[in-house]
Amino acid sequence: MSTGLLTDLYQITMAAGYFATGKGRERACFEMFFRRLPRYRNYVIAAGLEQAVEYLLNLRFSRDEVDYLRALPQLKRIPVEFFDALADFRFTGDMFALAEGTPVFPEEPILTIYAPLIEAQIVETYLLSMIGFQSLIATKASRIVEAAGGRDVVEFGARRAHSPEAGALAGRAAFVGGCVGTSSLAAGHRFGLPVFGTAAHSWVLSFENERQAFRKLQELLGEQTVYLVDTFDTVEGARLAASLGRPLWGVRLDSGNLVELARTVRGILDEAGLRETRIMATSDLNEYRILEFTAAGAPIDVYGVGTDLATSADSPSMGVIYKLVELEENGHKRYTAKFSEDKHTLPGAKQVFRYSRHDVIACANECMGCHDAEAPIALSRPVVIGGEPVEKVPDAFAARENALASVRRLPATVRSLFDTQAPWPVEYSADLKSLYERVRGSQREPQA
Amino acid sequence: MSTGLLTDLYQITMAAGYFATGKGRERACFEMFFRRLPRYRNYVIAAGLEQAVEYLLNLRFSRDEVDYLRALPQLKRIPVEFFDALADFRFTGDMFALAEGTPVFPEEPILTIYAPLIEAQIVETYLLSMIGFQSLIATKASRIVEAAGGRDVVEFGARRAHSPEAGALAGRAAFVGGCVGTSSLAAGHRFGLPVFGTAAHSWVLSFENERQAFRKLQELLGEQTVYLVDTFDTVEGARLAASLGRPLWGVRLDSGNLVELARTVRGILDEAGLRETRIMATSDLNEYRILEFTAAGAPIDVYGVGTDLATSADSPSMGVIYKLVELEENGHKRYTAKFSEDKHTLPGAKQVFRYSRHDVIACANECMGCHDAEAPIALSRPVVIGGEPVEKVPDAFAARENALASVRRLPATVRSLFDTQAPWPVEYSADLKSLYERVRGSQREPQA
Numbered sequence: 001m002s003t004g005l006l007t008d009l010y011q012i013t014m015a016a017g018y019f020a021t022g023k024g025r026e027r028a029c030f031e032m033f034f035r036r037l038p039r040y041r042n043y044v045i046a047a048g049l050e051q052a053v054e055y056l057l058n059l060r061f062s063r064d065e066v067d068y069l070r071a072l073p074q075l076k077r078i079p080v081e082f083f084d085a086l087a088d089f090r091f092t093g094d095m096f097a098l099a100e101g102t103p104v105f106p107e108e109p110i111l112t113i114y115a116p117l118i119e120a121q122i123v124e125t126y127l128l129s130m131i132g133f134q135s136l137i138a139t140k141a142s143r144i145v146e147a148a149g150g151r152d153v154v155e156f157g158a159r160r161a162h163s164p165e166a167g168a169l170a171g172r173a174a175f176v177g178g179c180v181g182t183s184s185l186a187a188g189h190r191f192g193l194p195v196f197g198t199a200a201h202s203w204v205l206s207f208e209n210e211r212q213a214f215r216k217l218q219e220l221l222g223e224q225t226v227y228l229v230d231t232f233d234t235v236e237g238a239r240l241a242a243s244l245g246r247p248l249w250g251v252r253l254d255s256g257n258l259v260e261l262a263r264t265v266r267g268i269l270d271e272a273g274l275r276e277t278r279i280m281a282t283s284d285l286n287e288y289r290i291l292e293f294t295a296a297g298a299p300i301d302v303y304g305v306g307t308d309l310a311t312s313a314d315s316p317s318m319g320v321i322y323k324l325v326e327l328e329e330n331g332h333k334r335y336t337a338k339f340s341e342d343k344h345t346l347p348g349a350k351q352v353f354r355y356s357r358h359d360v361i362a363c364a365n366e367c368m369g370c371h372d373a374e375a376p377i378a379l380s381r382p383v384v385i386g387g388e389p390v391e392k393v394p395d396a397f398a399a400r401e402n403a404l405a406s407v408r409r410l411p412a413t414v415r416s417l418f419d420t421q422a423p424w425p426v427e428y429s430a431d432l433k434s435l436y437e438r439v440r441g442s443q444r445e446p447q448a
Numbered sequence: 449m450s451t452g453l454l455t456d457l458y459q460i461t462m463a464a465g466y467f468a469t470g471k472g473r474e475r476a477c478f479e480m481f482f483r484r485l486p487r488y489r490n491y492v493i494a495a496g497l498e499q500a501v502e503y504l505l506n507l508r509f510s511r512d513e514v515d516y517l518r519a520l521p522q523l524k525r526i527p528v529e530f531f532d533a534l535a536d537f538r539f540t541g542d543m544f545a546l547a548e549g550t551p552v553f554p555e556e557p558i559l560t561i562y563a564p565l566i567e568a569q570i571v572e573t574y575l576l577s578m579i580g581f582q583s584l585i586a587t588k589a590s591r592i593v594e595a596a597g598g599r600d601v602v603e604f605g606a607r608r609a610h611s612p613e614a615g616a617l618a619g620r621a622a623f624v625g626g627c628v629g630t631s632s633l634a635a636g637h638r639f640g641l642p643v644f645g646t647a648a649h650s651w652v653l654s655f656e657n658e659r660q661a662f663r664k665l666q667e668l669l670g671e672q673t674v675y676l677v678d679t680f681d682t683v684e685g686a687r688l689a690a691s692l693g694r695p696l697w698g699v700r701l702d703s704g705n706l707v708e709l710a711r712t713v714r715g716i717l718d719e720a721g722l723r724e725t726r727i728m729a730t731s732d733l734n735e736y737r738i739l740e741f742t743a744a745g746a747p748i749d750v751y752g753v754g755t756d757l758a759t760s761a762d763s764p765s766m767g768v769i770y771k772l773v774e775l776e777e778n779g780h781k782r783y784t785a786k787f788s789e790d791k792h793t794l795p796g797a798k799q800v801f802r803y804s805r806h807d808v809i810a811c812a813n814e815c816m817g818c819h820d821a822e823a824p825i826a827l828s829r830p831v832v833i834g835g836e837p838v839e840k841v842p843d844a845f846a847a848r849e850n851a852l853a854s855v856r857r858l859p860a861t862v863r864s865l866f867d868t869q870a871p872w873p874v875e876y877s878a879d880l881k882s883l884y885e886r887v888r889g890s891q892r893e894p895q896a
Contacts, residue, residue: 003612005633005634005636005637006606006612006613006615006616006633006634007606007632007633007634008604008606008607008631008632008633008645009631009632009633009636009643009644009645010631010645010646010647010648011645012633013645013646013647013668013669014647014648014650014651016668017647017651017664017665017668018654020664020668021664021668023654026654028650028654030650065637068633068636068637069633072636072643073672074643074645074646074669074672077668077669077670078668117654121650124607125606125607125612125615126612128607128608129606129607129608129609129610129611129612129614129615130611130612132607132608133609133610133611133614136610156456158454158455158456158573158577159456159572159573159576159577159580159768159770160576160577160580160765160766160768161577161581161610162577162581162584162609162610162611162614162617162618162759162764163577163578163581163610163611163613163614163617164451164454164573164574164577164578165454165611165613165614166577166581166610166611166613166614167454167573167577168454169610169611170610183456183457183458184454184455184456184457185453185454185455185456185457185460185516185517186453186454186455188453188457188516188520189453189513189516195457195520195522196457197456197457197458197461197522198458198461198522199458199461199462199465200458200462201771201772201786202462202476202478202569202771202772203462203465205772205775205784205785205786206466206471206474206476206565206772206775206784216465216468216469217465220461220464220465220468220469220525220526221461221522221525222525224521224522231786232787232891254791255791307765307767308765311610311764311765312764313764313765316610316759316760316761316764317608317755317756317759317761318608319755320607320608322607323649323650324649324650324653324654327653327654336653336654337653338649338653338679339680343702343703443680
């Protein structure tokens with residue numbers, strides 16, 4: 001499927017306008033970041049970079065799409081040469097980005113695009129949506145994994161995700177955030193992720209009785225067998241499961257008081273000698289409920305989390321934005337920023353330097369830490385140069401390793417599931433601050 | 449793209465199990481419904497039916513997808529004939545559904561699938577996600593349109609939707625719920641919807657000054673011109689817009705106190721004789737903020753709503769479920785239901801009869817209203833029979849008409865944006881109640 005039209009109309013009207021006014025080839029720098037952390041979050045896990053790169057490398061406008069655009073009333077005065085240029089569109093610019101799985105904080109550029117103005121403008125909508133969504137889900141997963149305190153978490157939310165395609169991407173993003181796998185076959189197939197799942201209530205109901213349903217499942221799945229034991233009565237279901245013995249991977253509890261039931265079911269399984277049989281819990285879970293189970297010491301081995309994970313239910317959007325920060329006109333670089341009443345942005349391309357206890361946002365060409373006791377890490381790195389990938393983009397497995405290791409290094413106050421009084425400190429470099437003042441001063445009289 | 453793997457693994461393990469146990473061709477009936485209304489909602493607008501039908505008609509498993517499934521550890525004991533059958537998969541069943549745009553309430557079947565057990569099982573995940581998501585967004589849009597009290601609402605949320613594909617579908621669903629259009633070109637192209645949008649802050653910032661940016665936009669867009677006036681100072685921006693005169697469609701305010709600014713800007717435009725120039729407001733809007741603007745009599749003509757609409761932010765998921773309610777084994781029909789501690793379902797296929805002041809959920813074969821003063825409407829109607837569409841499925845335009853007219857007929861208490869004390873009454877027919885008791889009685893001893 002062509003991806004050209006997965007954008008907002010105004011990106012194309014602006015692109016057409018840049019073309020018509022001879023600004024199309026001016027080299028622009030746009031940065032993606034968020035002003036505030038999403039509600040209830042102390043950090044965000046950057047995710048979706050692999051798909052962002054695929055998009056940039058494959059972005060095209062089909063003949064049919066170009067014809068559709070030409071017929072729009074908003075574009076009727078646009079010269080035909082613009083549409084010809086769209087038909088030949090290729091992304092030729094550069095992208096710098098934080099590695100997938102990196103914790104990111106307000107004002108820090110998650111990614112930076114350097115490209116001709118037309119190209120940089122058109123890609124905004126897709127990049128915001130893809131990076132914003134996957135980061136939202138990876139962050140939610142990271143919190144749930146934190147709450148589970150070492151127990152495995154599987155993503156089960158495809159059915160409640162915002163469209164089937166979002167379900168597949170949620171499976172990937174949840175894996176990046178630390179889940180061990182997903183129920184989504186599309187995610188498993190496309191991204192090579194481990195997939196989980198055995199049977200639902202309909203399986204049990206489709207047989208004459210629970211015993212027959214369980215026996216047949218065991219015959220078919222062998223050591224992969226997981227009985228869903230709550231269709232009629234969870235304790236009776238667990239006794240039946242225990243009576244059927246091995247092979248058996250586990251039992252799943254999907255309703256009732258999960259702490260009490262897990263204890264009772266654990267007892268039943270242990271008594272039958274099935275000590276290695278896992279107890280999986282599902283049923284409208286999230287990090288807050290799982291934290292209660294962890295605190296109560298519930299003998300639950302695996303959590304399956306659906307709706308709340310695949311929609312980041314308590315914080316279902318992230319105010320990720322994409323702002324023009326530099327523009328080169330006739331070889332002269334101009335820094336840009338927005339200074340309206342309640343929305344300011346910082347001018348100029350930036351770099352994020354991460355120290356062990358804080359970050360510094362600096363100008364992109366600054367060298368930081370030369371004189372510091374601790375050498376910081378420059379997080380924003382080249383990913384695409386001149387429309388070509390610099391190297392193979394790390395996949396979901398590498399991103400997951402990065403996320404798990406990075407979150408482990410964050411202080412407990414930042415990893416907390418609740419609003420912290422001690423957020424991760426993010427400072428601005430002296431150069432960035434003076435650039436801000438300089439640009440602000442020069443833009444005082446916009447009508448001039 | 450093939451859609452076969454846009455499902456959960458357990459749908460395939462169950463399908464394989466039905467195949468292996470000779471149950472695959474048993475005719476099943478599954479119903480999709482929700483137990484409770486989404487948070488803060490008094491009604492739901494059913495949406496997404498057109499895409500659900502497309503899915504059923506085009507569902508296939510590619511060779512590559514079948515090979516992927518065969519290699520999964522969970523499916524290693526499954527006979528090869530099952531995978532051959534998957535490669536030839538076609539949906540051959542029936543679907544009944546409420547027309548798109550119909551208000552729907554708890555326990556009412558949004559759609560009903562009659563099909564061989566394997567087929568009915570595999571389609572669950574996709575149908576839940578597609579119908580659930582579009583219904584969520586159509587419902588949110590309906591509330592926003594209600595709050596706007598006759599002013600136009602445009603969907604602007606592609607960048608914050610849960611993936612680029614969700615953005616396109618959100619544009620469609622918002623239109624079904626009553627929006628006049630969307631910023632999403634993919635939605636415009638695929639579904640024939642009106643598209644909106646002109647320029648962002650980056651347009652203004654890319655020129656030397658605001659005046660130049662506005663003049664160029666006017667030259668290019670003519671009577672479609674909308675100036676974004678808040679890049680530096682909204683009132684100054686509006687004065688500049690007024691000084692440039694016609695052609696001009698409108699101005700857009702994107703920050704600050706929108707009620708006050710709209711009044712000031714209206715004055716500036718009127719004084720310049722631009723009485724027909726529209727004021728559009730954007731900036732983190734939702735039905736609650738718009739209700740305030742409506743109540744304050746703010747002179748805003750068009751609302752552009754993004755994030756909160758495209759993610760249904762205050763209620764980002766709907767507990768839509770899909771349950772086996774009937775199964776025909778060897779020519780004998782069995783009614784099924786789930787009776788676990790905290791989750792019950794009603795057995796048997798159902799029909800929804802809508803009266804002017806209440807609904808009755810009845811058994812599918814019941815005749816209601818023959819002796820009533822008022823003849824009810826049977827809402828669930830055949831859409832697909834034997835794998836073929838009964839007629840052309842109504843599109844987003846027809847669905848929108850249905851939604852707007854249907855919501856107009858709901859009592860004010862149900863249309864309220866806040867939790868109502870007088871919800872829409874939904875009753876069960878006597879036959880349905882007795883079927884429930886009968887099935888519950890027969891399932892008392894599940895281990896029998």
